[in-house]
Amino acid sequence: MSNFKDQALLVTGASGKFGRIAVEELLARGATKIIAGTRDTSKLADLAARGVEVRHLDFDDAASLPASFAGVDRVLVISTDGVGKRVAQQTAAIAAAKAAGVKHIVYTSAPAARPNADAGLGIEHYWTEVALAESGLDFTSLRNHMYAENNLIDVGHVIGSGQLFGLIGDRGTAFVTRADAARTAAGALLTSEGKSIEDVSGPAAVTNAERAALYAKVSGKPVAVVAVTPPELKAGMVAAGLPEFYAQALVAFQIDAVFGFHGVATDAVERLSGRKPETFAHFLEANRAALTA
Numbered sequence: 001m002s003n004f005k006d007q008a009l010l011v012t013g014a015s016g017k018f019g020r021i022a023v024e025e026l027l028a029r030g031a032t033k034i035i036a037g038t039r040d041t042s043k044l045a046d047l048a049a050r051g052v053e054v055r056h057l058d059f060d061d062a063a064s065l066p067a068s069f070a071g072v073d074r075v076l077v078i079s080t081d082g083v084g085k086r087v088a089q090q091t092a093a094i095a096a097a098k099a100a101g102v103k104h105i106v107y108t109s110a111p112a113a114r115p116n117a118d119a120g121l122g123i124e125h126y127w128t129e130v131a132l133a134e135s136g137l138d139f140t141s142l143r144n145h146m147y148a149e150n151n152l153i154d155v156g157h158v159i160g161s162g163q164l165f166g167l168i169g170d171r172g173t174a175f176v177t178r179a180d181a182a183r184t185a186a187g188a189l190l191t192s193e194g195k196s197i198e199d200v201s202g203p204a205a206v207t208n209a210e211r212a213a214l215y216a217k218v219s220g221k222p223v224a225v226v227a228v229t230p231p232e233l234k235a236g237m238v239a240a241g242l243p244e245f246y247a248q249a250l251v252a253f254q255i256d257a258v259f260g261f262h263g264v265a266t267d268a269v270e271r272l273s274g275r276k277p278e279t280f281a282h283f284l285e286a287n288r289a290a291l292t293a
């Protein structure tokens with residue numbers, strides 16, 4: 001396996017949660033020319049003090065992109081949180097990378113990324129993958145499965161009410177921790193070659209029923225699954241205060257889990273990060289405080 005640790009490796013969005021872990025992993029794995037790109041360089045003074053080159057990088061600022069990508073060999077493009085404008089942002093980044101002579105792009109995509117109207121947030125990832133393919137550059141598109149951390153957002157409410165609402169027909173989700181996914185991305189930046197799309201998952205699919213049982217076990221409180229239809233689930237989310245667009249996107253993920261798209265479990269984490277992915281049960285134990293608060 002090749003090792004590109006001595007090439008100039010750029011991580012975009014380096015001040016985000018994923019980006020910071022990826023940069024730490026590059027440091028830990030001995031990368032010698034790490035460039036951390038961010039819209040606000042003041043947030044990364046700690047990394048600069050440790051020898052990382054910190055650069056201004058903003059996909060929305062076209063005029064600044066040539067300088068941001070100058071001299072870079074390989075780049076990890078972290079998908080932004082700018083839902084609705086991500087295709088423009090990320091294709092601008094890909095074009096700038098190509099113009100600067102970058103040889104390989106690693107991108108953080110999503111499972112079952114596709115152009116279909118029912119694909120929710122996956123549509124933007126699909127068109128970014130198309131831009132990657134059309135660039136002619138080598139690329140690794142990492143289809144990161146649902147972060148295990150997403151569950152911490154509402155786990156307190158689920159345990160408090162004793163009810164976990166999910167779709168009829170759920171076939172499970174192979175939750176991956178953000179840290180495992182970020183270390184995998186760093187591994188791809190260090191070693192991947194050619195053109196590929198990889199599903200990056202946890203070790204096994206976890207159904208809603210299994211998730212409820214784990215919540216009950218860790219919290220010591222009963223949790224039952226309430227299986228509903230997509231319109232019922234969306235209506236419940238909106239009634240709970242979620243914006244309609246956001247509720248629709250979350251339901252789209254759950255419909256994909258009914259299709260089985262989120263049940264895929266691969267060896268990508270272990271192969272690219274060198275560590276076995278954390279199980280969902282272990283993740284919940286490690287976050288016991290959030291479940292029992």
Ligand SMILES: NC(=O)c1ccc[n+]([C@@H]2O[C@H](COP(=O)([O-])OP(=O)(O)OC[C@H]3O[C@@H](n4cnc5c(N)ncnc54)[C@H](OP(=O)(O)O)[C@@H]3O)[C@@H](O)[C@H]2O)c1
Pocket residue numbers: 012013014015016017018019037038039040057058059060078079080081082089108144145146147150178
């Ligand atoms: N698989 C999942 O379950 C899941 C869940 C949530 C999010 N995601 C995706 O994974 C990404 C990373 O997750 P995270 O947890 O690290 O999110 P996060 O902490 O919210 O980070 C958001 C990232 O977007 C970057 N960004 C925003 N606007 C940008 C711009 N104009 N140009 C360049 N970068 C820009 C930020 O970079 P700077 O602030 O450093 O410029 C930051 O790194 C998210 O942005 C999202 O696309 C996946």
